[in-house]
Amino acid sequence: MGKTFKRPEALSEMDSHYCPGCTHGVAHRLVAEVIDELGIGGRTVGIAPVGCAVLAYNYFTFDFQEAAHGRAPAMATGIKRVRPDLVVFTYQGDGDLASIGMGEIIHAANRGEKFTTVFINNAVYGMTGGQMAPTTMPGQRTTTSPFGRDVKDVGMPIKVSELLASLQTPAYITRQSVIKPKYIVKAKKAIKTAFEYQIEGRCFSFVELVSTCPTNWGLTPVEAVKWAEETLIPYYSLGEFKNPGKAEGGSDAK
Amino acid sequence: MGKILMKGNEAIGEAGIRAGCLNYFAYPITPQSEVAEYLSHRMPEVGGVFLQGESEVAVGYMIFGAAACGERVFTTSSSPGISLMSEAISYIAGAQCPAVFVNIMRGGPGLGGILPSQADYFQATKGGGHGDYRLLVMAPASVQEAVEMVMMAFPLAEKYRNPVMILGDGLIGQMMEPVEFPENLKSEPSKKDDWATNGMDTRKSKKRNLVKSLFLDPVKLNENNLILKEKYERMKREEVRFEPYNTDSDYRILIVSYGTMSRVCRTAIDNLKAEGIDVGMIRPQTLFPFPEDAVFQAASKKSCGMALSIEMSMGQMVEDVERCVHGKCPVKWYGKCGGEVPTPEEIMDVVRSNLS
Ligand SMILES: Cc1ncc(C[n+]2csc(CCOP(=O)(O)OP(=O)(O)O)c2C)c(N)n1
Ligand code: SF4
Ligand SMILES: [Mg+2]
Numbered sequence: 001m002g003k004t005f006k007r008p009e010a011l012s013e014m015d016s017h018y019c020p021g022c023t024h025g026v027a028h029r030l031v032a033e034v035i036d037e038l039g040i041g042g043r044t045v046g047i048a049p050v051g052c053a054v055l056a057y058n059y060f061t062f063d064f065q066e067a068a069h070g071r072a073p074a075m076a077t078g079i080k081r082v083r084p085d086l087v088v089f090t091y092q093g094d095g096d097l098a099s100i101g102m103g104e105i106i107h108a109a110n111r112g113e114k115f116t117t118v119f120i121n122n123a124v125y126g127m128t129g130g131q132m133a134p135t136t137m138p139g140q141r142t143t144t145s146p147f148g149r150d151v152k153d154v155g156m157p158i159k160v161s162e163l164l165a166s167l168q169t170p171a172y173i174t175r176q177s178v179i180k181p182k183y184i185v186k187a188k189k190a191i192k193t194a195f196e197y198q199i200e201g202r203c204f205s206f207v208e209l210v211s212t213c214p215t216n217w218g219l220t221p222v223e224a225v226k227w228a229e230e231t232l233i234p235y236y237s238l239g240e241f242k243n244p245g246k247a248e249g250g251s252d253a254k
Numbered sequence: 255m256g257k258i259l260m261k262g263n264e265a266i267g268e269a270g271i272r273a274g275c276l277n278y279f280a281y282p283i284t285p286q287s288e289v290a291e292y293l294s295h296r297m298p299e300v301g302g303v304f305l306q307g308e309s310e311v312a313v314g315y316m317i318f319g320a321a322a323c324g325e326r327v328f329t330t331s332s333s334p335g336i337s338l339m340s341e342a343i344s345y346i347a348g349a350q351c352p353a354v355f356v357n358i359m360r361g362g363p364g365l366g367g368i369l370p371s372q373a374d375y376f377q378a379t380k381g382g383g384h385g386d387y388r389l390l391v392m393a394p395a396s397v398q399e400a401v402e403m404v405m406m407a408f409p410l411a412e413k414y415r416n417p418v419m420i421l422g423d424g425l426i427g428q429m430m431e432p433v434e435f436p437e438n439l440k441s442e443p444s445k446k447d448d449w450a451t452n453g454m455d456t457r458k459s460k461k462r463n464l465v466k467s468l469f470l471d472p473v474k475l476n477e478n479n480l481i482l483k484e485k486y487e488r489m490k491r492e493e494v495r496f497e498p499y500n501t502d503s504d505y506r507i508l509i510v511s512y513g514t515m516s517r518v519c520r521t522a523i524d525n526l527k528a529e530g531i532d533v534g535m536i537r538p539q540t541l542f543p544f545p546e547d548a549v550f551q552a553a554s555k556k557s558c559g560m561a562l563s564i565e566m567s568m569g570q571m572v573e574d575v576e577r578c579v580h581g582k583c584p585v586k587w588y589g590k591c592g593g594e595v596p597t598p599e600e601i602m603d604v605v606r607s608n609l610s
Contacts, residue, residue, distance in 0.1 A: 041454065042453055042454045042455035042460075043453040043454075043455050044453070045323070045451050045452075045453065047319075048466075054468060055468075057464055057466065061462060062453075062454055062462050063451035063452070063453060063454060063462050063463050063464070064451065064462070064464050064465070064466075065318075065319065065322045065349075065451050065464075065465045065466070066349070066464075066465065066466035066467065066468055067315065067318075067345075068315065068341055068342065068345050071311070071312070071314075071315040071318075071342070072315075074307070074311070074312040074313075074314075074315035074316050074318075074319065075315045075316070075318055075319030075322070076319060077305070077307075077312075077315075077316050077319065078279065078315065078316035078317060078318060078319025078320035078321075078322075078323075078327070079319040079320060079322070079323050081277070081279075081303045081305055081316070081320065082277045082303055082320040082323060082325040082327065083320075083323050083325065083452060083453075085453075086323070086452065086453050103308060103309060103311070103312065104308070104311075104312050104315070107307075107308035107312065
């Protein structure tokens with residue numbers, strides 16, 4: 001029997017800097033597997049965010065650009081407009097995408113830019129040491145909400161997938177998770193679908209991934225999975241919020 | 255091709271196309287929105303890309319993304335918009351990508367006004383965004399010169415892999431003048447295989463490229479800054495451009511002025527000459543690199559008793575003039591910065607009062 005579990009070509013050999021139990025690594029791997037399966041590494045450009053994944057370019061083997069905080073969707077727009085033949089994805093955290101970069105993601109989605117976004121929702125600012133994010137849960141303690149997120153003061157956590165799905169422009173919008181194998185299988189399928197829609201030139205595609213940050217949640221990796229499943233997933237419900245509908249020519253869309 | 259009458263803003267847009275740049279992203283702002291309006295129909299005609307972004311912040315990064323693929327790309331804006339683009343400009347300089355930014359300046363600070371100004375001199379030449387970077391800054395004094403500078407900007411941006419800025423004032427954008435688009439300023443994009451992120455398949459080496467400005471290792475960051483510094487030193491050696499005026503005479507006063515303001519000064523100098531008063535002028539065409547030596551030499555002339563920096567700002571370029579004059583003569587500033595352009599008569603009065 002040959003090797004059944006090997007490193008995808010699109011993934012580099014470098015050891016990652018992510019904490020034990022962090023799901024950034026899982027998300028990277030899924031993206032890399034999909035890029036291998038679609039055979040697009042030679043014409044793909046990834047865009048790293050500012051957040052824990054700021055060094056994502058070290059873990060992939062294809063062309064990468066590094067954005068300023070929140071601006072990856074604008075950079076992706078710039079690339080796709082001048083080089084529609086390239087496959088482009090942004091990889092962004094919740095502080096990056098849903099706070100400082102909310103304007104850029106909404107407008108890119110609304111223009112129907114033909115790139116893919118992988119959105120890592122871990123309900124906290126990981127990189128800067130655990131401050132409150134727009135996705136932090138009510139009552140969740142962070143270093144800037146030491147008494148728990150007070151929704152009367154700072155509002156409710158933003159459901160980004162639902163928000164983007166409310167736009168009238170056709171898009172593929174889905175929320176999945178990477179905290180357990182049973183979710184990971186579906187997450188990978190969604191990422192693949194998202195890239196396929198891009199390659200077909202159909203629409204903007206967006207995969208939100210409910211993730212963990214054990215370090216800044218103050219939990220062990222096992223506790224973090226449990227907390228994510230019991231607290232995040234009931235609020236950030238998993239599933240497809242939008243797809244571009246029937247393809248031109250009449251065949252059914254997935 | 256002969257001359258045609260064109261509004262500055264439209265000519266600037268056309269110059270981008272004639273230079274071989276078919277990618278333009280922008281956000282409307284007075285007094286330069288006509289560039290976007292013009293290119294919104296012109297780019298589709300030539301098979302180019304036109305996109306109105308949602309803000310100057312986003313446009314700055316659209317420029318970055320496109321530039322990082324090695325494609326020629328430009329944008330135009332005015333002062334408040336350039337402030338918003340400054341974050342991206344810093345990233346583009348740090349990541350060493352070529353791109354062209356046009357600032358048709360209006361009065362500030364804040365929302366300021368919509369009339370011509372030169373108050374973004376510091377922003378353009380000393381930073382604007384964060385970190386140790388410089389822009390190659392060219393300042394046109396006519397629509398024709400704006401066209402030529404835009405056309406020159408693309409190969410220069412590629413030569414240095416650094417953003418180039420055309421710093422015009424509202425008048426340059428708004429006035430109509432006869433222009434032609436010199437064939438010899440057309441250029442081919444330079445090679446980009448060793449740095450651009452345009453897909454590994456495009457390269458023989460199949461090696462991947464990274465475009466980034468992050469260097470967590472202090473030694474590496476210092477190295478990157480030294481690379482940038484070397485480029486800026488090279489600009490100082492190779493790209494200084496200026497125009498002397500009446501500097502063969504035995505002038506007692508030397509004017510340093512650029513852009514629209516320098517045209518008014520030129521009229522004042524002609525009128526004063528008729529009165530028997532000689533005034534010399536150095537008109538910087540590049541603001542960075544600044545014509546340091548030319549200003550020093552001109553101020554060192556025996557007859558010269560004073561240098562006057564005349565600008566539509568409250569005294570910004572004057573700091574560079576002082577630096578370059580090096581104590582050879584006193585340096586004074588004259589200017590206005592509300593949107594009014596000082597008249598030749600005003601300049602003549604300033605000169606006369608400084609002679610008496
Ligand atoms: C303009 C700007 N503001 C603030 C920062 C500091 N900063 C870096 S990462 C980050 C938050 C990242 O959080 P998130 O996007 O959720 O990513 P995570 O680390 O959780 O994956 C902040 C505020 C910055 N680099 N740039
Ligand atoms: S701080 Fe959180 S998000 Fe960042 S690597 Fe560690 S666990 Fe992952
Ligand atoms: Mg986060």
